[in-house]
Amino acid sequence: MEGYLDPLWCVVWFIVMAPFFIFGVIKLRQILRDHPDQKMMVALSGAFIFLISSLKLPSVTGSCSHPTGTGVAVVFYGVGVCAVLSTIVLIFQALLIAHGGFTTLGANCVSMGIIGPLVGLVFWKFLRKLNAGAFISMFVAAFFADLITYVVTALQMALNVMTSVNADFMAAFSNFFSVYAVTQIPLAVVEGLIFAMFAQYLVTARPDMFEIADRNSINPFARSE
Amino acid sequence: MLNWSPLGKLFFVLVLLIIGLLCDSIVVPLITFTIGLALMAYSTNFRVPLILALAIAEAIVIMVLGSGMISIMGDPNVPALFEGKFLWITIHMTDASFQKAWVIFFRAIAGVTLMLSFATSTPIPHLAHALRSIKCPVEICELIVLIYRYSFLLLERFLVMIDAAQCRLGYNGTVNAIRTYGGAMAGTFIFSMELAEKSEASLACRNYQGYFPIFHTPSPFSWKWLAAGLGLCIVLYLINIYTMGWIDMVSVFAPLLGW
Structure with a gap:
């Protein structure tokens, strides 16, 4: 919030977010220049993230739990575009549904748009290399993209209270994380199943859409596919 | 407020949000909250849509819970106002953590009113137009408008599919429910993709060049906004210095909680 x-x-979180965002914009421009027909698909993926991540549940941590919906976007377009x-989407959420904020945009983007999806993409690539089907690969990718988002959010909150009120970091x-886990682990399983x-x-x-997905690189700073 | 400069409003809101973060006095977030509420009332004539009111109410619940969580994580080396254990959570509420939690709560409430005052007075195409004027990449500006438009398209389709599944007893049991949601999401996505392709063709027929024209162009950003934002920023910072420690929430709650 x-x-x-x-x-x-x-x-700090804006600085962490900046390179991913800048390379994401470059990658996005490249995709839209080379494949103008993909524009609607990219916009729909964004709208999909907005729709799914707006289903929020209060979680006793100064934040809230919700499915992230980033699994599909990261698998199709990579981490940069997902960021x-x-x-x-996070700007829309802050403006339209009082969820998140402008000053917390960097932190929210790092957890929901970068690290969570990056881990999801790593699992997707790994499982696809093992010739796992789309069902299993997407389940694992979406599950970890969602869960890691909240691990990172818990880390961000803990770092914040550590410096602001001298709280013990591990405690x-x-x-x-334990409070997030109550809502987020079941949500991650359900999100994984639904995306699978x-x-x-x-x-x-x-x-044809999975051909695009399988050509993606894990490296968010890769210039060409 | 609709005709006010979108960039000016955005700058004003951002300045108030940032100055709120830099100040430790509770008086400053209370002032920014009042400004946000006044602007929101002005832009909506105090007719806040029910769904928005519910969103604000939900946000307030989250803020209360979140501030409460921060208040119980005080410095373990400082004597506690209240300590104990609730389930697996260690509670160590100190004077500083309690005061900080209240500052954060008021900042969050102020942030919501400020952001909603901007949102209720700025259509998304105005925002995209303003971003184009500051040389934001055109692809991003276009995507902002497209994502906004397609969100409604997806939501409408999704609700229709959910209702249709309800009529077919699609939620009978957990596995069925998950399968129904999965099907509805894929169906929504595929159907919306087809609709988006049709809409792209129809936009192309109307000479769409990646930009939705605005017929009532809002005012551009001017030095008045810069002066108003920076002036208010300085005033609030001075108020922060002058009112530091005026409101001590521990003293306010001490008689009630026996501290």
Whole structure:
């Protein structure tokens, strides 16, 4: 939420977010220049993240739990584009549904748009290399993208209270994460299952989309696919 | 407020949010909250839509819980106002953590009113237009508008599919419910993709060049906004210095909680 992070952490998380966002914009421009037909698909992926991540549940941590919906975008377009889409979505959430904020945008983008999806993408690539099906790969990717988002959020909150009120870091992290876990682990499982079903349907209806997904690089700073 | 400069409003809101973060006096977030509320009332004539009111109410619940969580994580080396254990959570509430939690709560409330005052007075195409004027990449500006438009498209489709599944008893049991949601999401996505392709063709027929024109162009950013924002920033910072320690929440709650 707006106002939760100290100025120091607002700046730190914006600095962490900046290179991913800038390379994401470059990658996005490249995709839209080379494949203009992908524009609608990218916008729909963003709208999808907005829709899914707006289903929030209060979680006793100064934040809230919700599915992240980033699994699909990261698998199709990579971490950079996912960071850009997540930033746009997070701005909409802050403005339209009082969820998140401008000063916490960097921290929210790092957890929901960069690190969570990056871990999800690593699992997706690994499982696809092992010839796992889209169902299993998407389940694991979406599960970890969601769960790691909240591990990072708990870490961010713990670092913040450590510097602002001199709290013990480990105690704060375990408190924040254990409270998140109550809502987030079941949510991550459900999100994984739903996205796995989603992938299964897409394999039947639009198999061409997974060709794009399998060409993606894990490296968010890769210039070409 | 609709015709006010979108960039000016954004600058003003950001300045107030940042100065709120830099100040430790509770008086400053209370002032920014009042400004946000006044602007929101002005832009909506105090007719806040029910769904927005519910979103604000939910945000307040989250803020109360979050501030409470911060208040119980005080410095373990400082004597506690209150300590104990609740389930697995160690509670160590100190004077500083209690005061900090209140400052954060008021900052969060102020942030919500300020952001909603901006949101209720600025259509998304105005925001995209303003971002283009400061040389934001055109692809990003276009995506902002497209994501906003497609969110409604997706939501409408999704709700129709959820209702249709309800009619077919699609939520009978957990596995069925998850399968139904998965199907509805994939169906929504695929259907919306087809609709988006059609909409792209229709936009192309209307000479769409990646930009949605605005017929009532809002005012551009001017030095008045800069002066107002920076002036208020300085005033609030001086108020912060002058009112530091005026409101001590520990003293306020001490008679009630027996501290």
